[in-house]
Amino acid sequence: MPATRSIYLDHHATTPVDPRVVEQMLPYFTEHFGNAASRQHAFGWKADEAVEHARHQVARLIGARAKEIVFTSGATEANTLAIRGAVAARRDQGAHVVTVATEHKAVLDVCQAVAADGGRVTVVPVERDGRVDPARVAAALAPDTVLVSVMTANNEIGVIHPVADISAICQARGVWLHTDAVQAAGHVPFDVEALGVDLASFSAHKMYGPKGVGALYVRRAPKVTLVPQTVGGGQEQGLRAGTLNVPGIVGFGAAAGIAREVVTSEGPRVAHLRDRLLAGLTQALAAVTVNGSMTARLPHNLHVSFAGVDGEALMTSLADDVAVSSGSACASGSREPSHVMTALGAGAAERWGALRFGLGRGTTAAEIDAAVAHVTASVTRLRAMSPVGVGGGL
Ligand SMILES: *Cc1c(COP(=O)(O)O)cnc(C)c1O
Numbered sequence: 001m002p003a004t005r006s007i008y009l010d011h012h013a014t015t016p017v018d019p020r021v022v023e024q025m026l027p028y029f030t031e032h033f034g035n036a037a038s039r040q041h042a043f044g045w046k047a048d049e050a051v052e053h054a055r056h057q058v059a060r061l062i063g064a065r066a067k068e069i070v071f072t073s074g075a076t077e078a079n080t081l082a083i084r085g086a087v088a089a090r091r092d093q094g095a096h097v098v099t100v101a102t103e104h105k106a107v108l109d110v111c112q113a114v115a116a117d118g119g120r121v122t123v124v125p126v127e128r129d130g131r132v133d134p135a136r137v138a139a140a141l142a143p144d145t146v147l148v149s150v151m152t153a154n155n156e157i158g159v160i161h162p163v164a165d166i167s168a169i170c171q172a173r174g175v176w177l178h179t180d181a182v183q184a185a186g187h188v189p190f191d192v193e194a195l196g197v198d199l200a201s202f203s204a205h206k207m208y209g210p211k212g213v214g215a216l217y218v219r220r221a222p223k224v225t226l227v228p229q230t231v232g233g234g235q236e237q238g239l240r241a242g243t244l245n246v247p248g249i250v251g252f253g254a255a256a257g258i259a260r261e262v263v264t265s266e267g268p269r270v271a272h273l274r275d276r277l278l279a280g281l282t283q284a285l286a287a288v289t290v291n292g293s294m295t296a297r298l299p300h301n302l303h304v305s306f307a308g309v310d311g312e313a314l315m316t317s318l319a320d321d322v323a324v325s326s327g328s329a330c331a332s333g334s335r336e337p338s339h340v341m342t343a344l345g346a347g348a349a350e351r352w353g354a355l356r357f358g359l360g361r362g363t364t365a366a367e368i369d370a371a372v373a374h375v376t377a378s379v380t381r382l383r384a385m386s387p388v389g390v391g392g393g394l
Contacts, residue, residue, distance in 0.1 A: 101339070103151055106180070184298070270299050270359045
């Protein structure tokens, strides 16, 4: 498996850890190994100091105050704490949650769990461009609605939702707004005040930090209260029990600090490469369609369908040369069509012959040109073998 020579264009699944981040983390495994909750000695103080520094770094990236950051084991846990924690805290006002059809499974499955616990969930559809219409969210609100959960940017098609418009609707109705901001934070400017969100989830490994660490932003003013989903230690202001992953948190803070510095220059750079990728593919191949809005979109995402090509066969053909995905890393591997593509109303051909490209900080123009050549060769070969042809479905 020539993994090291293959071109990595799957940055929505995970990103490499920045070597500067690793360097910051290392002393916290061996030298400064203290438990951040040990108040009686210098080992604990040193760890606690590092955690609080990281808390400031993460808060600064998203326009929050340090006290509003709760460290978790990742975004899956942050989403669970946000959704289940908010519904439990507002039980006397109702248990209706509104979410969107294209959310990550880490949101949709938690909403299903809320429904199984006796709550109510409304899943709002998206428009043909993959964005949710705020008017549809407004129409879904009911007297017992306590929470709306809308992701900032989609992890498959890279589409950015009108979160600020939705927050205005939620505020007017006294409904809390949660956003899964995993794919947006560190990649496009993201500010909890500008967006007016009450809860927001983040993951370090999607922004050049380590796996297994994330955060939940919990608004202080006006105050959002949550019922903790793990108990037994009282860490993180009682919201998330368990010994803190100090090296991981240090890495997350360092990654957030770097992201804050580079976000405004890196966005246009990858957008330029992404546009080069699309131009290369559409010049070389017929019947290439972009899925999702091309304007309200993450700068490093491209999601395209190749008519008449089986997506799995295409990925298999590319596997040694280009690391791409058909969609979410969690859902791929199954032959089930992506729930995101289904929500777009895409026909079978578009669903099956789709590829997600996720560019990153290390991506070069030479890699993009090589990827175009590999994809072109594979699609051309598969289409020649296909009994259906470019015009047909599957
Ligand atoms: C990756 C991802 C998650 C899960 O994050 P983990 O930290 O791996 O648990 C949640 N939501 C979105 C949109 C993601 O892309």
